[in-house]
Amino acid sequence: MKIALYLIGLTLISLQCALAQSIKDPIKDPIKDYLASSDDDKDSAMPYFKTLLVLKCDVDNSGKPSILISFNGYGGRQGNFWTAYLPSGNGYIKADDGHVDLTFRRDTFFVGSVGSKYGLLAYAAGKGGGDLNFFQFINGQITEQKIGSLDLSKPQDKQEFENYFGTPPNWKSLKNYPARVLNVHDLKGAGYDPEGAIQRANVANHPLKTPIPNDTNKPGQ
Amino acid sequence: MNDYGAIVGTATYTPSTLPPGQSPPANQPVAGSHGVFLAPILVVQSNYPTTQGVEDLGPTTTQNIIGPGGNGIAYITGAPAMPQLTAQIGGFSSSGMTVDWRLHMTSERPERGTKDDIDIPASSGDGASGGETGENPVGGPGVVDNEPINTPWTIDYPPTPFEFDGGTVTLYFTIKNAAGTALGPEQSVTFKIRGKNPTPSAAYNYIQEEPQGGPLGNLYYAWGIAKHESAQDPNTYCQFNANSPAEEPNYGYPDGWGIFQRDDGGITTPTEGSIYVTTDQVYSWQVNSDVCVQQELAEEWNEANNYLGKQQSRHPTQFAANPPPPYTVSGKTFAPIDVLTMERYNGAGKFYRLLQFSASTGTWTWNLPNAPRDTEPYINRVAERMTSSP
Numbered sequence: 356m357k358i359a360l361y362l363i364g365l366t367l368i369s370l371q372c373a374l375a376q377s378i379k380d381p382i383k384d385p386i387k388d389y390l391a392s393s394d395d396d397k398d399s400a401m402p403y404f405k406t407l408l409v410l411k412c413d414v415d416n417s418g419k420p421s422i423l424i425s426f427n428g429y430g431g432r433q434g435n436f437w438t439a440y441l442p443s444g445n446g447y448i449k450a451d452d453g454h455v456d457l458t459f460r461r462d463t464f465f466v467g468s469v470g471s472k473y474g475l476l477a478y479a480a481g482k483g484g485g486d487l488n489f490f491q492f493i494n495g496q497i498t499e500q501k502i503g504s505l506d507l508s509k510p511q512d513k514q515e516f517e518n519y520f521g522t523p524p525n526w527k528s529l530k531n532y533p534a535r536v537l538n539v540h541d542l543k544g545a546g547y548d549p550e551g552a553i554q555r556a557n558v559a560n561h562p563l564k565t566p567i568p569n570d571t572n573k574p575g576q
Numbered sequence: 577m578n579d580y581g582a583i584v585g586t587a588t589y590t591p592s593t594l595p596p597g598q599s600p601p602a603n604q605p606v607a608g609s610h611g612v613f614l615a616p617i618l619v620v621q622s623n624y625p626t627t628q629g630v631e632d633l634g635p636t637t638t639q640n641i642i643g644p645g646g647n648g649i650a651y652i653t654g655a656p657a658m659p660q661l662t663a664q665i666g667g668f669s670s671s672g673m674t675v676d677w678r679l680h681m682t683s684e685r686p687e688r689g690t691k692d693d694i695d696i697p698a699s700s701g702d703g704a705s706g707g708e709t710g711e712n713p714v715g716g717p718g719v720v721d722n723e724p725i726n727t728p729w730t731i732d733y734p735p736t737p738f739e740f741d742g743g744t745v746t747l748y749f750t751i752k753n754a755a756g757t758a759l760g761p762e763q764s765v766t767f768k769i770r771g772k773n774p775t776p777s778a779a780y781n782y783i784q785e786e787p788q789g790g791p792l793g794n795l796y797y798a799w800g801i802a803k804h805e806s807a808q809d810p811n812t813y814c815q816f817n818a819n820s821p822a823e824e825p826n827y828g829y830p831d832g833w834g835i836f837q838r839d840d841g842g843i844t845t846p847t848e849g850s851i852y853v854t855t856d857q858v859y860s861w862q863v864n865s866d867v868c869v870q871q872e873l874a875e876e877w878n879e880a881n882n883y884l885g886k887q888q889s890r891h892p893t894q895f896a897a898n899p900p901p902p903y904t905v906s907g908k909t910f911a912p913i914d915v916l917t918m919e920r921y922n923g924a925g926k927f928y929r930l931l932q933f934s935a936s937t938g939t940w941t942w943n944l945p946n947a948p949r950d951t952e953p954y955i956n957r958v959a960e961r962m963t964s965s966p
Contacts, residue, residue, distance in 0.1 A: 395890070396926040399882035403875050406849030427849025428875060431923025432832070432839055433948065456925050462842025463830045479923070480830055480839075481948030482805075482957075504949040507829050516829070523687035523830060526842055536848050563885040563913065567788055567795075567874040 381446030385422040386542075388449065389438055390552040393559065396436075400429045401556030404549065407542060408435065409535040412466045415441050415492035416473040422447060423457075433479040434460035441492055448495055455499040457490060461534055462526040465519040469502070476502075478520060483508060583614040616666040617765055618643040619747065620728075621650045621659045625772050630811060630818045632772035641767050642747075650745075651823075652771035654778065656815075656860050658740055659769060662728035663747055672754030673725040676762075678718065683743040683858075684768065684824050687831070692855045694738050696731060725751065737854035740863065742769035742825070770823035771816035774861055776803075779813035779835065780966030782862060786869040794877055797914060798869045800962035801921065805837040807961070815861035825858045835861040836868035851875075873921060880916035883927045887940070894938035900931055903942055906959040915942070915955055922947060922954035 382388045386409065406427045411420040419442035425435035437457045440447035450457070459477030466475050474491035484506040491498045505512040521527035542549040589605050624639035625632045632654025640646035641661070650659040665675055683692040697718035723729050733739060750762045774782070780799050788795040803812045806826055811818035814826045815834045825833060831853070832839045838853045846852040851871050856863040888895040900912040910918075912931060919930050924945055932943050944953035 395883060395886045396928055399879045399886065399927065402882070403879070406847075408849075428851070431876070431920050432837075433923030434841070436926060456929060458923065458925070460830065460841050478830065479948040480828070480832070481950055482828070484949045485829070486948040506949070520830070524689040524691075524842070524844075526830070529842060529844070538847075538849070559886065560882040561885040561889045562878070562881045563888060564794075564881055566878050566881060 381443045381448055382440060383446045385424060385438075385440035385447050385449075386537075386545075386547060388440070389424045390542075390547055390549060392438075393552075393555060395559075397429065398556040398559045400426075401553055402560065403428050404553050405538060407535075407537045407549070408461070409537065410437075410461075410532050412475075412532045414439060414466055414475045414490070417442055421450075421492070430458060434458045434464075434477060439492060439497065441495060443495075450492055451496045455490070455497050457497055457499075458488075459490075462523075462529055463520040464528045464532075466532070476519060478505075478516070484512065615668065615751065616643065617663065617747075617749070618666060619646070619650075619661060619663050619765070619767060621661055623653060623657060623660045625651050625653045627654075627772070630773050630814070630816060630823060631775055633775060642765050646767075648767040649823075650767060650769045652740065652742060652769065652816075652859055654772045654774045656740065656771070656774070656862060658733050661731040663731065663749070664728040665725055665749065665751060668725045668751075671725060673759075674722040674752045674754075674756070675725050675729070676750040676752065677720045677723060677729045678748045679731060680746045680748070681741055681743050681769070684770075684821070685743075685827055687827055688825075688858065692738075692741055692743060692858065694734060694741055694855075696734065698734055722752070722756070736863075737856045740856045740859035742771060742859050745769055771825070771859060772823070773811070773815055773818070774813060776813050776966040779861060779865075783865055783869065786865060788874065788877075789869050794913075795869055795873050795917075797910070797918065797958060797962060798865075798873055799966070800958040801873075801918065802835050802865065802868075803961040803966075804958050805832070806835045812961075813861070813966075815859075815864065833858045834864040836864055836872075838864055838868055838872070873917065876920045877913065877917045879920060880913045880927065883916065884913055887931075887933065891933065891938070894933075898939045900940040901942070903944075903955065905956045906963050908959045908962055910955065910959070912940075915944070918955045918958055919944060919953070924954060 386407065404426050408425045410423040413419060414421045421442060422440040423437045425437045430436045437459065439450035439457055441450050459475065463478035464475055467473065469476050469489055472491060474489055477488045477490065479486040479488055484504060486501055487503045487505065489500045489502045505516050507513050507516060539549045586609050588609050589607055591600065591604060591607055594600060618640060619642035620638060621641050622638045623636040626635045626637050627633040636653065641648060641650045650661060652658055663677065679696040681694050695718065697720055720729060744766060746764050746766050748762050748764045751759045753759055779802065783799040783802055784790050786798065789798045790796065806812065806814045808814045808818040813835055816823050817826050827833060828837050831842045833853050834857060838857050840850045840853045843850050843852065851867060857867055884900065902912065903910045903915045916927055916930060924930060930944055931940050933940050944955065946952055947954040947957065
């Protein structure tokens with residue numbers, strides 16, 4: 356019993372130390388952190404990694420750019436799944452996305468004030484229109500609120516869409532927040548270890564069934 | 577007018593008297609007698625689909641696109657096949673005269689920007705059939721030069737990824753005399769290349785024959801995705817619009833194209849990592865299907881496969897006793913890997929939010945959000961489409 360209490364005590368102390376360390380030492384290099392961090396969902400897609408996507412935009416109205424990171428193909432029609440690194444001290448903290456998936460398309464997002472609130476507005480594409488999802492970054496946490504749906508056959512909805520996102524192919528977000536697109540070669544040249552991240556995911560993955568071959572001749576490319 | 581309908585003659589040019597102090601234009605013709613011609617141009621499609629409406633049942637005929645009876649629209653057939661086109665100047669059958677030809681194509685869909693723009697020939701010397709003389713010496717669009725005027729120019733399309741293309745076509749031609757001297761400035765005519773859709777059964781059968789796309793394949797529901805994604809009810813499998821603007825590529829905001837609404841998230845170059853929507857995918861329903869099933873869906877299935885395998889290794893006892901449940905809707909029962917693949921295709925959320933594990937009960941439950949602007953999850957809509965085939 357004493358040993359158990361002692362172990363619990365040690366655990367609490369180390370958790371406190373880790374917390375204090377994270378406050379003291381913000382993340383200096385979000386790209387390094389992103390490549391080093393791992394979860395089951397991200398690992399499942401990592402074998403198809405080709406390019407890291409890095410955006411800079413002030414999503415928390417701090418006056419400093421946050422760093423948003425994802426990679427090719429990690430997501431679907433509604434957009435990539437992104438990790439947000441918010442400015443903190445002389446580095447960054449990873450935004451807590453425990454309750455929402457920060458999901459948006461690079462071609463249709465808006466950063467700024469929507470009504471009286473500040474955040475990132477994302478267009479989730481559906482059939483004939485889509486949803487407007489509003490992400491806020493408050494005290495290091497991400498919240499999401501669906502603030503409406505757009506029927507793009509209706510002129511007023513289309514106008515609202517264009518006000519935020521522009522007209523194809525002249526998307527405002529692609530112009531205002533161009534992504535740094537870093538392939539494996541670029542990342543290695545910058546001192547990162549993308550192949551290590553891919554290898555780590557490959558080791559972590561244990562496919563349930565025989566994978567569909569993906570090294571055959573690709574049509575249409 | 578000669579026997580071929582060309583108006584041939586001479587005209588005398590007399591410069592107008594300019595006001596004091598005004599200079600004549602730099603390219604002002606020389607005063608005097610000049611040759612004049614007004615020649616008919618004929619553009620013919622030899623595989624013109626005869627089926628009315630947006631679906632193509634297959635029969636074709638030879639049809640003027642520019643010329644008598646032509647309405648200025650050539651068609652990609654439902655097969656699909658690009659229009660087999662020839663161009664010819666009438667009226668100078670055995671004169672020794674020649675024609676320089678070139679063609680520029682640009683999409684009718686402004687959303688594609690310049691991604692589908694092509695020149696035929698693509699560059700100086702490419703595809704030139706009449707030797708080197710007269711080719712554009714500085715690059716840029718090439719010229720098929722010195723084609724005998726009494727010989728039709730057969731338009732050869734470039735290889736993939738522009739094997740299929742369409743839009744507004746501007747056909748340029750310069751008529752030259754037997755000595756190789758241009759008889760006048762380059763002239764042009766314009767026409768459209770639009771598209772017909774496959775029949776639903778043709779599309780259904782093709783997708784079923786894709787690797788993994790058949791009834792026993794891992795992606796057996798791919799045809800349901802295509803049917804749902806491209807439906808313009810009552811029409812389905814629409815590579816090209818059934819609705820206005822009819823016969824132009826089927827586009828869905830922000831960047832979905834064709835039978836599977838292929839979407840690369842608006843990337844501007846193929847090097848950005850996502851599976852790029854090439855011109856072929858916009859204008860060929862088969863290429864669109866090939867890329868979606870063999871690359872995009874295959875990749876998403878593999879991701880779901882990795883994830884489920886990880887759950888099995890992480891929770892082996894629970895996975896053996898109470899594995900993730902199937903999902904039943906519209907009388908169709910889908911395995912967990914099918915559900916995760918389809919929902920990932922739609923981008924509904926990370927796997928662990930869609931299929932939630934409870935540590936307290938040791939079970940997995942589905943938590944599928946409604947698709948955007950919808951009251952049902954994405955998979956439900958696909959399942960609805962699969963209740964009847966094709």
